Amino acid sequence: MSKSKRLMELMMTVNRMRKFTVKELAAEFNVSSRTILRDLQELSELGVPLYSEVGPHGGYQVLKERILPPIAFGVDEAVAMFFASHALRHYLSLPFEAESSSALQKFYFYMPGDVRDRIDEMKNRVDFHAHDRRQKVDCLGLLLEAAVRQRVVTIRYGSKQEDSERSIQPVGIYASNGFWYCPAYCFLRRGFRLFRCDRIRSAAFDETGIEPLDHRHVHLGNWEEFGREERIDVRIVAELSREGVQRCQGELSHVPFIAVREDGSGRLDQRVPESELPYFAKFFLGLGGEATVEGPEELVALIRKLLSELSAKYGLM
């Protein structure tokens, strides 16, 4: 094998292995230890961050900075990755320690000229928005670590009514609509609940010895299925104007079932958990004249109640 090829393969090999000795590599590549030593020095000069320790159980290591081997990317692929990563700048807080901007700069810098040109062209023309939030969330890394390692976390949580202390076992974290959310098993409520990370005032791994539950099979994709047996559905029916249809499609978090007519108006007919009726009452109120709720009766009653409260507040009755 020629030296150049050996160097390339060596680069990949040392990246694959956490730890290795010169002897091992010499055996693997069928060359002498002396040669491997010289090769490793050359890799070092090429930028691979090697670190060595002498003595028994010593050996070589690659430091946490790894070399990504040469990868063939199509222009569009590289561009897509670039803008996806670029979108992370909208997040004030990320669960990763490193700033993604450094990775982005490297990526950009090493890109072939025409890809870079393409990116430059598009730089101010494409974006994946996220709501910009001022609030910084410090606990993301801890929550993620807890989710990965199945650990219990004690948090102080500011819910709608008041602050409370509780122990949770996170399922994971996700960003949505500019906020970070953490679904977790709540030992207080004995069930899965959704927490908003910016309302977590403080968080730390549990020290009181609460035994973690085995929730390795629960993840972001399926946690909602667990512990929701008490859910009762009611059927909402509402008549929507053209604008009402558009706002429902835009603002409801789950894609609503709406039969849309030729002229753009439509009719919503959807089952929702009974517990969410207060939310929908306010939602349809916010649509003003664009929506007319026909059922269920409880929902209409809630809307009437809100209406009279508001009428009183604004001096109409």
Added chain:
Amino acid sequence: MSKSKRLMELMMTVNRMRKFTVKELAAEFNVSSRTILRDLQELSELGVPLYSEVGPHGGYQVLKERILPPIAFGVDEAVAMFFASHALRHYLSLPFEAESSSALQKFYFYMPGDVRDRIDEMKNRVDFHAHDRRQKVDCLGLLLEAAVRQRVVTIRYGSKQEDSERSIQPVGIYASNGFWYCPAYCFLRRGFRLFRCDRIRSAAFDETGIEPLDHRHVHLGNWEEFGREERIDVRIVAELSREGVQRCQGELSHVPFIAVREDGSGRLDQRVPESELPYFAKFFLGLGGEATVEGPEELVALIRKLLSELSAKYGLM
């Protein structure tokens, strides 16, 4: 310079240059043409997709698949890029032709073992949500191309009231809240307007010969500043409950100015364009009892009007 180093640099060089001849490279690297030919063949064997043409104006080219040279990434950097790109799967439509998933697979495949482990651990535990939408948008690529190349596009647009045909010159496109938006200069209204891409029923480059305007200085970051001279601000003041504060922070698209008190309640005091008062009237109505609007008088009047309409509709008066 040693052969290995020359090969590495050669790889970067050919990636940087669109087109090149053997002679040029020979001059640049101070070696003979024969050597460069041998090197290029070796690069070819290593996977760089080279293509050559003989004759005058011939030469070498690298095909559109480019080789990304070795890059040193920290674990966190690679992880961040991975998840950012992973988030693109939420988008049914993207302005890039390539599927980002192919890039992601390559990226993942070539990653050092421990980085891959780290990603696997986190795979179902971190996510950047985007509202999942059923609608597919076909015109994204065209709009983006038009924005980059300063071209005029003729669209059929379904606005709040009705469908209409108009010529626009896109500024760019961005995804927000699950929808794609396209700010553009509208030749019909003679000003910049925001279009929602899924409401663009059809789009094509203009054929009627409308002269594009020079809007190269207008981009996603500043387009709102152009052509908004008629804007009149009014000052909204509202008292908010704890929940009201949270909903305002979550749902208003611009970060609102809210003075938050110890107990979580707060007071909003913000200037907004007068034209948006109808929107805010409905918004505050949707907050129900969590908000009490104190001013301006026009806003309160709008709310009262909505209230009495709704009261009539729901049989309260």
Added chain:
DNA sequence: TATAATAGTGACAACCTCTGTCATTATTAC
């Protein structure tokens, strides 16, 4: 049709780099 520009191949000798071996030093765990 001739000419020039380009890629591509083969051969060969000179040169230089790479490789293995050996000797040696330094460090550290056990």
Added chain:
DNA sequence: GTAATAATGACAGAGGTTGTCACTATTATA
């Protein structure tokens, strides 16, 4: 102390690399 490991230097020989030259093939252009 001993064994395991990295690190360095010297040297000779093997083998790879390079430049030159001669030649072929293709193609745009005058």
